[in-house]
Amino acid sequence: MERFFGGNPGLVLVRLAILSLVVGVLLAALGFSPFDILRSLQQLIQRIYDLGWTAIEKAGRYFLLGAVIVFPVWFIARLLKMLGRGARGDLIDVNPKREA
Template identity: 55%
Template sequence: MVNDTRELPATSRDGMHRFLGGSPITVAFRLILLSILVGVVLAAIGFDPWNIVYSIRLLFQRIWNLGFDAINGLWRYFLLGAVIVVPVWLLSRLFGAPRGR
C-alpha cells in the first residue's frame, strides 16, 4: 500500500475533528461570527480594544455610579410617594372607625 502524504490518517483526522468540535472551517467560521457578536456587545458597553484595562476600570466605575444613581432615584420616588401616602394613612387612622378587639 502506498501512503498518500496529502491526506492525514483517519485517526488523526478524527482526533482533530473531536478536539475542535467540528470541521476546522466550520469551527473557524463560528469563532469569527461569535467574535464579531461579542465585539459589538463589548463596544456597546464602552470597551476599547486598544486600551482594555482602562475600559474595564471605566465599566466598573459606570456600574458603581449607576448603582448610586438608582438609589438616588428610589429615594426621590420614596419621598414623592410619602408626601401623599403618609398623610392619607395618618388621616385614615385618626378619623377611621374605632375597631373593637
Template identity: 55%
Template sequence: MQEGFLGRFLGGPPTAVAFRLILLSILVGVVLAALGLDPANILRSVERLFRGVWEMGWDAVSWVWRYFLLGAVIVLPIWFVARLVKSGSRQAR
C-alpha cells in the first residue's frame, strides 16, 4: 500500500499514529499525576516536584548519615584492630 505525504510524515497510517499518541499521552499523564503534577498549573507543579525531591534527598542523606555513624562505631574499631593484628603478625615473621 502506498503511503501519502501525511503517512510518511507521521511515520505510519494517521489513525494508527493517533491511537499510539493517545495511549502514550494517557500513560504519561498517569505518571505525571503520580508525581503530583497538575496540568492546570504546570510550572508550580514542577517547582513543587523538584522541591519535594530536593527535601527528600536531604532527608535521605540525613537518614543514611545516621546509620553510617551507628555502623561506623562498630566497624571502624574492629577494622583498626584487625589491621593492627595483621601488621603485627607480618613484623613477627
C-alpha cells in the first residue's frame, strides 16, 4: 500500500486533506463553488460531444454530396467499358487482329 500512496497512507491522506482545505479556501475566496466547477465540466463534455457529432454530420453531408456525382459517373463508366470492350478488354481495340 505504501508503494501506491508514495509513503505512509495515513500521512498521505492527512496531507491531501490539508491541501484540499487550503485550495478550497482559495477557490471560495475567488468566488468558485464545487457546483460551478462540476457544471463547467459537464458543459465542456457536452460541447465536445456536440462538436464530434457535428463533425460527423458534416462529413456525412459531404460524402452524400460527392456520392451524388461520383457513383453515377462510375456506374456509367463501368457500363461503357463493358459494352465497348475490344479484343484485350480495352475500350478501344489497339491491335485489331486482321485476317489476311
